[in-house]
Amino acid sequence: MRTYSFIEGSCHNPIAKGSYESRLLKLRNTLDRADYVVIGAGAGLSAAAGITYGGERFTDNFADFIARYGLTDMYSSAFYPFETEEERWAYWARHILMNRHDMLATDLYRLLLHIVEEKDYFVITTNVDGQFEKSGVDGGRIFPVQGDYAYLQCARGCHDKLYYNENLVREMARQTKDCRIPSALVPRCPVCGGKMDVHVRKDGLFVQDSQWYASYKHYQDYMEKACDGNTLLLELGVGYNTPTIIRFPFERLAAQRRNITLARINKDYLGAQNRIANLVSFDENIGSILTDISKSNLY
Numbered sequence: 295m296r297t298y299s300f301i302e303g304s305c306h307n308p309i310a311k312g313s314y315e316s317r318l319l320k321l322r323n324t325l326d327r328a329d330y331v332v333i334g335a336g337a338g339l340s341a342a343a344g345i346t347y348g349g350e351r352f353t354d355n356f357a358d359f360i361a362r363y364g365l366t367d368m369y370s371s372a373f374y375p376f377e378t379e380e381e382r383w384a385y386w387a388r389h390i391l392m393n394r395h396d397m398l399a400t401d402l403y404r405l406l407l408h409i410v411e412e413k414d415y416f417v418i419t420t421n422v423d424g425q426f427e428k429s430g431v432d433g434g435r436i437f438p439v440q441g442d443y444a445y446l447q448c449a450r451g452c453h454d455k456l457y458y459n460e461n462l463v464r465e466m467a468r469q470t471k472d473c474r475i476p477s478a479l480v481p482r483c484p485v486c487g488g489k490m491d492v493h494v495r496k497d498g499l500f501v502q503d504s505q506w507y508a509s510y511k512h513y514q515d516y517m518e519k520a521c522d523g524n525t526l527l528l529e530l531g532v533g534y535n536t537p538t539i540i541r542f543p544f545e546r547l548a549a550q551r552r553n554i555t556l557a558r559i560n561k562d563y564l565g566a567q568n569r570i571a572n573l574v575s576f577d578e579n580i581g582s583i584l585t586d587i588s589k590s591n592l593y
């Protein structure tokens with residue numbers, strides 16, 4: 295995409311330098327020395343974990359929707375203008391089940407957590423699939439900025455309560471016929487009577503409830519501590535969809551403070567906008583890197 299390559303073209307830091315082994319050692323050393331580890335996780339991490347939104351995982355599970363609406367993948371389908379609520383929720387019920395409720399903790403997330411479990415760490419993520427929680431991360435250590443598939447909210451955001459949706463979406467999926475759910479299952483806001491939406495940020499109507507603000511506060515407090523210690527910012531699969539949440543703040547912090555190292559793992563977008571002394575970057579496969587880092591005989 296042109297915008298992305300323009301940003302990459304203006305970067306100060308060239309693409310990953312040094313041999314894979316030397317970068318791996320640098321990451322391992324930084325991790326071992328770190329007082330604090332901040333994991334910043336984006337869509338690339340879940341994709342690498344196998345939660346892919348296109349290909350056979352999509353075509354095998356959405357053949358009926360593909361035939362009827364010409365859907366091409368689960369990213370763009372989330373924005374498809376279904377004409378009725380019955381069709382929209384038939385799609386979403388299956389999407390939510392596949393990517394959230396029926397998806398167990400993946401090996402890659404479990405490996406990532408295994409690597410940092412002895413450390414003082416915190417997670418900020420734009421992913422909405424609940425993988426960190428499923429992998430055993432305490433909720434007090436996660437800031438899921440963009441929401442969670444497992445909840446519904448008022449589409450207008452008329453009140454800030456969230457509604458856990460597992461039973462409802464299972465019933466929707468069970469009763470889906472010809473790409474529609476029965477009208478009786480269409481959710482309505484209990485306060486304003488309007489439409490409901492999946493609790494995933496797509497515009498200014500996203501509900502930030504008290505739990506969201508509490509998580510935000512935990513993150514801010516953690517970052518305040520992290521600024522004064524030896525800190526590793528471990529950024530995984532964070533691209534340019536929402537770079538102002540993780541990518542740019544991580545870059546700025548690492549550029550400003552010599553006690554902070556940024557490890558960027560990203561197969562497509564390695565460049566940084568700031569000059570960062572302590573940067574180690576990888577465009578190799580996330581799974582391979584984490585597997586190698588987890589080996590005790592690395593040295």
Ligand SMILES: [Zn+2]
Pocket residue numbers: 448449450451452453483484485486487488
């Ligand atoms: Zn409402």
